[in-house]
Amino acid sequence: MATGSSWAWKPIARNVLFARAYHSCDVVQGKLLLFGGLKSGEPKEPPLGDMVAFDPTLLTAETVGPNGGDRRSHHDTAVLANRWLCVVGGWDGAHRVSAVCCWDTEQGQWERWAEGPSNDPPVGLSSHTCTKVSEHELRVVGREGGLRTQRRFASIYTLRVNPATKTYWYKEEESRTASRAGHSAMLLRDAGGYQLVVFGGRDSSDCEVAGRWGKGKIHVESIHAPKMTEQLSRLVGSENGSRQAPKGLRHQSCTVVGPFAVAFGGETLTKGRDTVCNDLYVYDTRCSPPSWFRFPCSDRGQKRVGHRTCLWNDKLYLVGGFGPDGKTPCPEICVLEIP
Template structure:
């Protein structure tokens, strides 16, 4: 976002013809959560950890040794108490281990593999999607530093907070080899909707890939309710302003599920050698089959971001962290997405 003279000035600077606006909110310094906004800090304190299953929380709160030894990991919240960080890169190899933050005690623990666990060779820039209070679906590239597979294995990761153990099980389905992608658990259309887990980006393809499908009533997990933002997105995609174009060759972007929509922002494109950091907004509309993409470009270079996260909390989408236009300078700002229609 750069360093605007004031949040309101930045707000006017970033608004574009599509009525999309990432507005920097007032910055505060709050101990370990340095750089969080007042609004976001209040939302965190008022919401259960269960609703904030985001790697960015781990990024804010991980102790130094985990930040150093397990990047880029992914994380998911369990039971309103545990934040489980999975895998990552320790500077020499990819890991598949699980470390968990006990929010009640404020301490990190290294969990152990249960008997019978069949872990991947190692994971980084992968995704972990919560399926239930004790089960995650893990997808992404695995292997050593010199060997990369042409496909990606998909794992179910079962977690037992009481025993402090985890267990990997490899699924029969596979995906393309992806790294730096995102995943979205979306409802399927129809009178008895099920769920499907879709992988976006992380390879050359512009099309999402199914990493799991569950029938009606099998998945109880739902994204936090966001009626206002869902209605705004429905109006945005029906306005005719966006192009029907999916994100080809995108990685290290963000993705949040808002009702029947997957909202992707930013990232690094693989389709060009220069000016690779993006500031585009993509909306995936899963309300009917076939699903549709909507692309909303932005001319403001200050919004270029990669390696960030978006968080849906209290009917508001927050943009947190990541690197700016040069791909190296970290951004300390927290912004909110506002749609003016």
């Protein structure tokens, strides 16, 4: 267990199937679905292509989709209609891709969706973010380019998806953000509706807005987590906040919990050898302007990079990632405990 001044990660399950990094983790029909990622830090090792289901009630894990289809790491995902796990972009072992494929949980099989007639896709995507706006619209932000091509800015795309016709199409927005890779995106409520705020993924502490929507435009159910919200409120009430986001941090995890966003781990963009982090950050949007709170951890064993956090049934889960050396995957699932 990692101990901070007032929080801890408690391991609840251990399985070799969880030992991966730069994967995705989503809740679908009450189970955590892990897809893809890397088994080691070796640059020539191909990504995984398996789907693993973890039951947080029974604490059991099983492979529901074998390593036979598309392989992906550094991708992102969105859940549609609590049925389809939509995988967007990522690294396939040779190229950054922008294609969309979906895992149908009811049929237990992969579906390769087709490009729509007006599709204007990115060259390729990796270490990007994909945020669900509605059952038919996603917002994609981040690293775009071919194998050797890098942009000085990050494009913003609206990705339309249609499960009925199994089609998708990208549209590039006029606005852009600073170049980012391995950043986080937070869909947050504000006075006018919602805004998508991105941070990290570059050597700065700047936050940028990558989209704004009125209250009637967002069709995403907020997860009810009263216990976790109350615990986070107590936690930030004991510290003084800052207006600056974490500086020079990438490949951290970030999950929105009520009026808070909880970020953990990642790696710093410094030249030091010990770059993997284990700090907990809480972004409090209840005040104006919002404030960041940092809660350090003294346990080196809980350093994580390329991991995921996931909110379900009033608990925040930490899944996988590379450990302190930045190349050994952690075969654990933990829950956040705040006394």
